[in-house]
Amino acid sequence: MAKTKTGRAIVLFPYHSSTRNRYYNSVVLSLERNNGKYSLPGGSVDPRKGDKNSLDAAVRELKEEFGLLTRKENAQLAYTFSGNVCEHDVYLVYAHGNLEADIHELRGIGFYNAGRHNAIPNEKLERHVKVLQADFRKRNRRIITPGPGFNTVLRELRRIPDERESKIQIPDWYFIPDVGGKPEIKPWTSQRKSFS
Numbered sequence: 001m002a003k004t005k006t007g008r009a010i011v012l013f014p015y016h017s018s019t020r021n022r023y024y025n026s027v028v029l030s031l032e033r034n035n036g037k038y039s040l041p042g043g044s045v046d047p048r049k050g051d052k053n054s055l056d057a058a059v060r061e062l063k064e065e066f067g068l069l070t071r072k073e074n075a076q077l078a079y080t081f082s083g084n085v086c087e088h089d090v091y092l093v094y095a096h097g098n099l100e101a102d103i104h105e106l107r108g109i110g111f112y113n114a115g116r117h118n119a120i121p122n123e124k125l126e127r128h129v130k131v132l133q134a135d136f137r138k139r140n141r142r143i144i145t146p147g148p149g150f151n152t153v154l155r156e157l158r159r160i161p162d163e164r165e166s167k168i169q170i171p172d173w174y175f176i177p178d179v180g181g182k183p184e185i186k187p188w189t190s191q192r193k194s195f196s
Helices: 054-066 134-139 150-158 188-193
Strands: 004-017 022-032 042-044 076-082 086-093 095-098 106-112 144-146
Touching: 004 054, 022 054, 022 150, 042 054, 042 086, 054 086, 076 150, 086 150, 106 188
Parallel strands: 004 086
Antiparallel strands: 004 022, 004 042, 022 106, 076 086, 076 144
């Protein structure tokens, strides 16, 4: 049986840790409504929605799930992860806009690489996200194919960003409860409490 082809996006965001007073070059994740796991934004290639390939799917889903825009010509294939059911093409993209999570698909947003105290437990991460971890890559070499942008992603995750680099605006209520927002979306601080 053929695997479902998906396109996924790595979107970097300069996450500020108030406890460490430091910025981390983090990856924005979606907390999926259907299974409660953290995933890279993206989805299946759907020709009915105009997708010709996995990059089209990643760009379309980034807009649908987060309201963010990106230019396809600036995207780099970071890696392909061949899971049990899906084959995920994961692209490093440079997004911009005001983040607006789709309340029908997402329960919240999360951040990968936001410091140890913000670390999402492994069991809550989808496998295509775990590829960013060196030990997971080492154990699963046969199902991971690095792309031309893979080293760029690893380098960016180690780099300390400048907050002015971001072209993404994320409203405060995504981080802190009771600052307005939408009751369907769980704020990041509430999510982190469930990690311990």
